[in-house]
Amino acid sequence: MSEMNKEKIDVDFYHEIKSGEKESGDSFFYAIYEHMFICVIADGLGSGQLAKESSEIVVQFIKENPLLDDQSIVALTNKHLFKKRGVVLGILRIQMDKGEYVYSSIGNIGLIVIDENNNRERNIPKHGYLSNRPCELKQISGKVSRANFILYSDGVSDNELTRETFQYGKPSQLIETFKRHISHTRSDDTTLIAIQYNHSL
Numbered sequence: 586m587s588e589m590n591k592e593k594i595d596v597d598f599y600h601e602i603k604s605g606e607k608e609s610g611d612s613f614f615y616a617i618y619e620h621m622f623i624c625v626i627a628d629g630l631g632s633g634q635l636a637k638e639s640s641e642i643v644v645q646f647i648k649e650n651p652l653l654d655d656q657s658i659v660a661l662t663n664k665h666l667f668k669k670r671g672v673v674l675g676i677l678r679i680q681m682d683k684g685e686y687v688y689s690s691i692g693n694i695g696l697i698v699i700d701e702n703n704n705r706e707r708n709i710p711k712h713g714y715l716s717n718r719p720c721e722l723k724q725i726s727g728k729v730s731r732a733n734f735i736l737y738s739d740g741v742s743d744n745e746l747t748r749e750t751f752q753y754g755k756p757s758q759l760i761e762t763f764k765r766h767i768s769h770t771r772s773d774d775t776t777l778i779a780i781q782y783n784h785s786l
């Protein structure tokens with residue numbers, strides 16, 4: 586991992602289990618490989634152990650094959666979900682040397698991109714989930730020089746995604762503000778990852 590690229594990315598997250606459950610059905614990871622930053626959230630349908638099992642299968646597969654293209658990841662992880670719970674999935678990749686990003690999703694994992702002037706762009710998810718049958722990937726892409734990326738599972742409600750909380754800024758501060766403004770009784774497993782990318786660092 587190059588030190589130069591590490592400085593371009595800053596990450597913090599909120600991850601909470603649905604109230605009353607022992608395990609989270611959401612799984613996530615992020616990492617840097619050469620010039621690419623990757624961040625993944627998988628949300629197993631339902632909650633508890635069976636949801637966790639499915640989302641972990643998908644995240645583990647991507648951890649082991651981070652450079653595989655997203656179409657192949659979907660085709661291959663689909664097979665691993667035979668007779669298991671389905672999963673909704675979001676994969677964000679940022680080419681850190683160029684500022685180009687691609688977001689691939691199946692179902693309801695949200696993405697908001699906030700540029701340094703606080704312009705927000707919110708990805709509208711497409712229905713569907715991964716579950717051992719063909720499904721269509723939604724892809725969006727763009728180019729930024731400095732921006733925040735907010736990736737979140739559907740445990741985050743719309744009214745928790747306020748403009749006041751999610752301004753362009755340091756991920757640790759965004760997460761602190763987010764935590765202060767939300768209910769800590771969660772009606773679903775909740776994962777929210779705040780990423781700051783700065784091309785010029």
Ligand SMILES: [Mn+2]
Pocket residue numbers: 628738739740773774
């Ligand atoms: Mn969920």
